[in-house]
Amino acid sequence: MKLEEHLKQYFNYTAFRTGQKEVISSILDGNHTVAMLPTGTGKSLCYQLSGYLLNGPVVIISPLLSLMQDQTEQLMMNGEKRVIAFNSFLTSMEKNQALSQLDTYKFIFLSPEMLKSDFILNRLKELQIALFVIDEAHCISQWGYDFRPDYLRLGDFRRELGNPLTLALTATATQEVKEEVISSLGLKKWNEYIYSVDRPNxxxxxxxxxxxxxxxxxxxxxxxxxxxxxxxxxxxxxxxxxxxxxxxxxxxxxxxxxxxxxxxxxxxxxxxxxxxxxxxxxxxxxxxxxxxxxxxxxxxxxxxxxxxxxxxxxxxxxxxxxxxxxxxxxxxxPGDEQLPYQLAEGELPSKEQLDFVYRLLEENKDLIKDLAERDNEVRSLSGLTEIQWRLVEDYLFRNTDKPVQQRFEQLKDFINERLQVKRKKINEMLKWTxxxxxxxxxxxxxxxxxxxxxxxxxxxxxxxxxxxxxxxxxxxxxxxxxxxxxxxxxxxxxxxxxxxx
Missing domain, CATH: 3.40.50.300 (P-loop containing nucleotide triphosphate hydrolases)
Structure with missing residues (x-):
């Protein structure tokens, strides 16, 4: 059966959009695939149709609750009941029930933070994953505009899951970002489908x-x-x-x-x-x-x-x-650029906040051991947002063989670099206007x-x-x-x- 016939069968579409058929063909041929398709060309169909034609579940890593929920709803409205999104929409009881019958789902949506749970990771290891999808893959790159620390660990998680067939999707990535995505995921051999970001209409x-x-x-x-x-x-x-x-x-x-x-x-x-x-x-x-x-x-x-x-x-x-x-x-x-500068600085922890957290941990030596359970307490005391805390937490739990002070100094250096990247991008946006x-x-x-x-x-x-x-x-x-x-x-x-x- 031709791919167009499967497209009609599962989605009632008669033709593929830019890049979809090439990406799906690559996956079905067993190739790890990196794809940059323009916004609005239907990236999700690439893993959805591939999933129907492969044996086993599709695991999709998604950075936003709203995006996960949107994709889940669209599949359900298309008649697909074997879909689950692990997010705050689920109660603890629903989450546990879904995990107990994980092998019954075809499409499993997760945030990268969810993979930090040993229980969830071990349940995934029991599956024969047909396709491991990283949506919005530019979040992997430290130099991408929307970097997420937990995305950096996806290469490690992928190895723990047995290096399943992988699809990395994004709509906007520079060459530098794309190369870091491939390196971080540990892909040795892959097919690349990079299409223009242009939308002529x-x-x-x-x-x-x-x-x-x-x-x-x-x-x-x-x-x-x-x-x-x-x-x-x-x-x-x-x-x-x-x-x-x-x-x-x-x-x-x-x-x-x-x-x-x-x-x-x-x-x-x-x-x-x-x-x-x-x-x-x-x-x-x-x-x-x-x-x-x-x-x-x-x-x-x-x-x-x-x-x-x-x-x-x-x-x-x-x-x-x-x-x-x-x-x-x-x-x-005139002056509109001042708000982006303020927002960019607000996304990252300040030096004062980092110094406060460091002093708190120094004065309470046992606190860092219980940090996973007491993170809300530390966040509240330091005034860190959830996004800021994720960055701090990532550096505190990474390279744990190094002294806490050294980890904080590395984090400060990283934040300075990130801030420079953000300012550069604001300047590029301003120049474009x-x-x-x-x-x-x-x-x-x-x-x-x-x-x-x-x-x-x-x-x-x-x-x-x-x-x-x-x-x-x-x-x-x-x-x-x-x-x-x-x-x-x-x-x-x-x-x-x-x-x-």
Whole structure:
């Protein structure tokens, strides 16, 4: 049977998107595979269809709870019941029950932190894993924009699981990052499928405004005139909520804010309403988008400047997945780069926080022995966020043969290096917003990923020329939400609180 026939059988699609067939063929031929596919081209199908055609379970390592949940929901909505995501949506009882019958699942989603559990790792060792998948594989690289310490251990975990057939997936990775991913996973021989990050159907534009008020007014105007649906990205939870209220005040009724500080049930509800065309606009932080399989998003607006080109590409890639014309607009006002600098510094522990933790451990010698059980106590006392603590914890438990002081000094050196990387990426993003000095925006973003612009595109970018009339609304986007939909029943299914089969 041809792969296209399997695609029709399992997913009711008639044709593959860019790179999917090549990656799946490589896996089915028994090759470790590294794939960089553009955002919006369906990376998840690469392991899902391969999984159906291989004997044994597929283990997927995913960095975000929301991404895991999205992929799990999509599989379940496609009729697949042999899927489990080990995350905070599961109660302890549900988690233990799932682990006791782990061999009955076809798709097993895990965060890299979960693999630190000896019990979970030992249960995985009992399986004949058909495919080991690292989603968002750029998180492995210390020089990637979204580094996660626990991703560095995936090579060790992979060896403990017997070096199963491996697929590493990402949408944005420089050559340096890709090489570190391969090295960290310990791949000796592999096939590589690297496709352009370019999405030719998405026009790129930056609008410079003088002030915050001008930016707010312009956002209202854009949302009222552009063909939707659309996503507006903010770097601030508070600002996402504030602008959602303002948009409603000016007549855009079907709009909601979305960010990581909301209750899980509310986030899932808003996400599903957007997917089912009951909302036209989402005012979101970067917590929204990964795994969102909505093909008709017509615009993505950035109210705040992203911290790097990689995440910018990820976020604008949510537009135009149906291949139709869409637009990405970044609103910039002088000084906007200060917020990214502050956010970058806030993601990492400060010297003062590290010194406090060090003194705490020196004064309480037994504390480091019980750190795994008392980590919340140390976090609370030091004021570290969960993300900051993961980094500290990783260095404290790694290289345990070295004195604690030496580990802290190494951590400080690493944080300084990470901060320099983050500042460099913010500067690159800022430089890109000022592309009017250097020509085509698309050419410059491709150059960053060591690509050349090889095709001429109508409505390429604001520097090459865009006909904005193409993107203006031709119908009334502000429809009334009068279509009946049983959200209580639908949410119960999604949140896995209904009776399981």
């Amino acid at each position: 998405i026009a790129l534009a930056v609008e410079v405004v003088d002030s915050y008020q001008d930016k707010s007014d312009r956002l209202v105007e854009l949302v009222q005139t552009l063909e939707g649906p659309g996503i507006v990205y903010f770097s601030s939870k508070k600002m996402a909520e504030k602008m959602a209220i303002q948009l409603k005040r000016y007549g855009t009724n079907r709009v909601m804010a979305y960010h990581g500080g909301m209750e899980q049930e509310n986030r899932v509800l808003i996400q599903q309403q957007f997917l089912h065309d009951q909302l036209d606009v989402i005012c979101a932080t970067s917590a929204f988008g990964m795994g969102i399989n909505k093909e008709n998003i017509r615009y993505v607006i950035h109210f705040h400047m992203p911290l790097q080109l990689e995440s910018y590409l990820q976020e604008i890639g949510r537009a135009g997945r149906d291949g139709l014309k869409s637009i990405a607009l970044l609103l910039y006002s 000022q592309t009017q000095l250097n020509g085509c925006r698309r050419k410059n973003i491709l150059k960053y990923f060591e690509e050349d612009k090889t095709i001429e595109i109508n409505d390429c970018c604001d520097q090459c020329g865009i006909d904005l009339n193409v993107f203006y609304s031709k119908t009334d986007n502000h429809k009334s939400a009068d279509n009946f939909f049983d959200w209580k029943k639908h949410l119960a299914k999604i949140l896995l609180v209904s009776e399981r089969d």
